[in-house]
Amino acid sequence: MKDMKLGTLSSCIKDNQMQLVELLGKSTDLIIKELQPDQATQIAVIYIDGLIDTQVLHHSILFSLQERCTPDQLRDLDAGQKLELLHKRILMAGDMSVTHDLGPFVNQLLSGNVMVMVDGTPAALRIGLPGWEDRNVSEPSSQTVVRGPMEGFTENLRTNTALLRRKIKDSQLWLETFQIGRVTQTSVSIMYLTHIASPELVQEVKRRLGKIDTDSILESGYIEEFIQDTAGTPFPTIYNSDRPDSIAAGILEGKVAILVDGTPFVLLVPSFFVAFFQSPEDYYQRADIGTLLRFIRFLSFFITMLAPSFYVAVTTYHQEMIPTTLVISLAAQRESVPFPAFVEALLMELTYEILREAGVRIPKNVGQAISIVGTLVIGQAAVSAGFISSAMVIIVSITAISSFVIPETGMAIAARMIRFGLIALAGFIGLYGILFGIFIIVLHLASLRSFGMPYMSPIGPYKANDLKDSLLRFPWPRLKSRPANSKIQNPNRQDTTK
Amino acid sequence: MSSKKSRTLSMLLIALLAPLLLSGCWERRELNEMAFVLAMGLDKAESGYRVTMQVVIPSAISSQTVGGSGGGGVPVVVSSFTVPTIFEADRKYSLLSSRSGYKGHIRVLVIGEELARAGIAETLDVLNRSREPRNDYYVMVAKNTTAEEILKVLTPLDKLPANKLFSAMDKAYKESARIVAVPLNAFIENLIYDGINPVLAGVEVTGNAKEGDKKSNLDESVPKATLRYHSVAVFKRDKMIGWLNDNETIGYNFITDKVVKASGPIPGNDGRPIVIEALHTSTKRKVKVIGGEPHIYIHVQAECNIEEVQSGDNLESEKVITGLEKKTEERIISRMKSAVEQINEDYNVDIMGFGQMIYRAKPQVWARLQQRKGDDYLKSLPIHYSASVTITRIGVTDKSFIGDIKE
Numbered sequence: 001m002k003d004m005k006l007g008t009l010s011s012c013i014k015d016n017q018m019q020l021v022e023l024l025g026k027s028t029d030l031i032i033k034e035l036q037p038d039q040a041t042q043i044a045v046i047y048i049d050g051l052i053d054t055q056v057l058h059h060s061i062l063f064s065l066q067e068r069c070t071p072d073q074l075r076d077l078d079a080g081q082k083l084e085l086l087h088k089r090i091l092m093a094g095d096m097s098v099t100h101d102l103g104p105f106v107n108q109l110l111s112g113n114v115m116v117m118v119d120g121t122p123a124a125l126r127i128g129l130p131g132w133e134d135r136n137v138s139e140p141s142s143q144t145v146v147r148g149p150m151e152g153f154t155e156n157l158r159t160n161t162a163l164l165r166r167k168i169k170d171s172q173l174w175l176e177t178f179q180i181g182r183v184t185q186t187s188v189s190i191m192y193l194t195h196i197a198s199p200e201l202v203q204e205v206k207r208r209l210g211k212i213d214t215d216s217i218l219e220s221g222y223i224e225e226f227i228q229d230t231a232g233t234p235f236p237t238i239y240n241s242d243r244p245d246s247i248a249a250g251i252l253e254g255k256v257a258i259l260v261d262g263t264p265f266v267l268l269v270p271s272f273f274v275a276f277f278q279s280p281e282d283y284y285q286r287a288d289i290g291t292l293l294r295f296i297r298f299l300s301f302f303i304t305m306l307a308p309s310f311y312v313a314v315t316t317y318h319q320e321m322i323p324t325t326l327v328i329s330l331a332a333q334r335e336s337v338p339f340p341a342f343v344e345a346l347l348m349e350l351t352y353e354i355l356r357e358a359g360v361r362i363p364k365n366v367g368q369a370i371s372i373v374g375t376l377v378i379g380q381a382a383v384s385a386g387f388i389s390s391a392m393v394i395i396v397s398i399t400a401i402s403s404f405v406i407p408e409t410g411m412a413i414a415a416r417m418i419r420f421g422l423i424a425l426a427g428f429i430g431l432y433g434i435l436f437g438i439f440i441i442v443l444h445l446a447s448l449r450s451f452g453m454p455y456m457s458p459i460g461p462y463k464a465n466d467l468k469d470s471l472l473r474f475p476w477p478r479l480k481s482r483p484a485n486s487k488i489q490n491p492n493r494q495d496t497t498k
Numbered sequence: 499m500s501s502k503k504s505r506t507l508s509m510l511l512i513a514l515l516a517p518l519l520l521s522g523c524w525e526r527r528e529l530n531e532m533a534f535v536l537a538m539g540l541d542k543a544e545s546g547y548r549v550t551m552q553v554v555i556p557s558a559i560s561s562q563t564v565g566g567s568g569g570g571g572v573p574v575v576v577s578s579f580t581v582p583t584i585f586e587a588d589r590k591y592s593l594l595s596s597r598s599g600y601k602g603h604i605r606v607l608v609i610g611e612e613l614a615r616a617g618i619a620e621t622l623d624v625l626n627r628s629r630e631p632r633n634d635y636y637v638m639v640a641k642n643t644t645a646e647e648i649l650k651v652l653t654p655l656d657k658l659p660a661n662k663l664f665s666a667m668d669k670a671y672k673e674s675a676r677i678v679a680v681p682l683n684a685f686i687e688n689l690i691y692d693g694i695n696p697v698l699a700g701v702e703v704t705g706n707a708k709e710g711d712k713k714s715n716l717d718e719s720v721p722k723a724t725l726r727y728h729s730v731a732v733f734k735r736d737k738m739i740g741w742l743n744d745n746e747t748i749g750y751n752f753i754t755d756k757v758v759k760a761s762g763p764i765p766g767n768d769g770r771p772i773v774i775e776a777l778h779t780s781t782k783r784k785v786k787v788i789g790g791e792p793h794i795y796i797h798v799q800a801e802c803n804i805e806e807v808q809s810g811d812n813l814e815s816e817k818v819i820t821g822l823e824k825k826t827e828e829r830i831i832s833r834m835k836s837a838v839e840q841i842n843e844d845y846n847v848d849i850m851g852f853g854q855m856i857y858r859a860k861p862q863v864w865a866r867l868q869q870r871k872g873d874d875y876l877k878s879l880p881i882h883y884s885a886s887v888t889i890t891r892i893g894v895t896d897k898s899f900i901g902d903i904k905e
Contacts, residue, residue: 147837315528315529319602320630328556331532332559389693
């Protein structure tokens, strides 16, 4: 609440309390504990119930205030000195500071701090004691791997920064925190390796974060939309992950991680097209396996995007391209299908999207129902009822399965959206339309930028050296340099002086 | 300012691109609205042509038919039309069919012998011109019968007769060398090139042709009517002038480097046959001009296996094998020689393409030859044959067990 002009704290503790209660609308979770170690001293301990660690509060703060704060010590001291005494000698706590203004006071109170005031001085002691209920560090849900670390980010910003610090034990890993959101006051941290990340990039990230003006940041998606280079694209230009290892790898390549309190999804800028096809596992398995897996992912991306439109184009415009026996078999399947292949494809893809969305939203204990309905309805019944051809079911299935191969959901969703456009183009003008569509997509991709860096790098601006870890994955001993595509300061991974 | 400009620009672009969609999908055709013409037959009619189209019935072929009983009924329907021009047949077809004919999947084109003898160039233009067919289908001549008769015959193993004809051709020319596989584009090329004349495979109906078009033909282990390839039609320009027999065809194939596999019996030392199969053969042809006259050199290289032995020869002996190699070489040479002689004698057309070789190697020599001899150059053309044969394998046993049988 940088802009909240509430004035300074009053020296009268009662006034402050009144004002606070007023300000928070008599909220019932505001707890004010009054203590009176001697006749002349009034101390108030103020906190929001549920946001702080009550155990520590009782055993450490209140204990020291009541047992270690004797009237002898307080004698002959004025209020300011008493506060000083509490701060320096009596209170057993690590994270402490003094606050004079009401604005920050309220802000700190609401973010898990215990405030201690002494009557007669216009200042308050802040004791950092956040202790709300948190999820434990658990397996990341969005990007699972067979081999590799099984820990994921949590909703707690501090836990997340700690997870990254545990991976990169370097003094050059810098952390800066901002409060964004007029109302939510969400903590947003950026982490980067100061000797690798380019200063301009860090500057730019800070500039874009600073420009955000909104009332709320509830998830990193808010930040992503505010700071991305352009909104007019289906492709994600900022990578997100809930895996500390993939974010740490990004930081080590000179990228900047943006952590948002309250979400396990951490952003990484700048991000390039190829990064969305890389799974951390590529680096943990042997290089040949990693390369093969990447090829499979790119292939899947094309299948997801093109399979239905290709089917539509070929069956309605280019029948001569299909082997004779297959075309006869396809014709036999379509014998009683009432719709054109284009409508059939659209219908089936739409049905699948509905099923998929239902699968995500449906309560877990009803989930079985949808799988039965799904398989039976689009699998068997639709075919035997003559609604659609079984070839179309195969196409939709392979499309659906392929979309799950892409490790980053943002990219998979992009492919799914583009798919519909391509089906329409294929329905209009066949393969020519698909080619037209691909042409536009490629042009579009080539024009995209992520934090000023070309999105298609290292393919767009061709950088042979960076191809070693983009489409391919070379063995680690041969990955001597960091990808140069993020304008890093120090390109060498290994000691080159040897 | 610039964003306003780019907005105007993109709106303009959309406005320009949108009309593209107005043309719509005029060429769109659904699979179940098409009649796939798998084979076409051309015959001579009293006036104009008789065009036969063999159209597949998809639901009768596929076991995966939706909402109906699959697999029943005849797999194809054959329609014939007497028309003044070939294209007219398409239009006539639409009068009797619920689906429009689609020629993109033609597998074979059958030409009746009568029409072939009368000349076929005019009839092929429409197929060569149309953008639908793929141009890699095989062309053949219906021997002693009409194309219509051939296309009516139902075939048991491969349910689609057109497919059977196509696949059988594909196998036959590779395995026996007794047939030639000529796609339409190759036929037309040979037709228009100087110094070469085209050939086509012959196809005939054996058995009772009248029974071939009934479904009962599929219900017997010995079909009443069967389609089989037999002999090769020789063309002079676009007119057929006669047939080559099997031996001539093998010789022809050796000369034109079209043999993939060929086999034949060689007499052993005791006069009984040993069958040798050539597995890899290649023919090198060269033109040399000696004293102003072009000479053709043909060299065949073959790697052979012994497949069958009825003779008592000792195959373990190096000498016997070398002897067999020698005999095989002689046999291949005599095959080629007699083929050329026979072709010269019977037809006097250069289907081997010697003239074209000369033209490509020495255009002036070819021009002179043409000037002096016209189309008769073949008879006096000196041709030198040679062959080198190696027998690499004799099978899993050596000497035949026949010699060991006790009297």
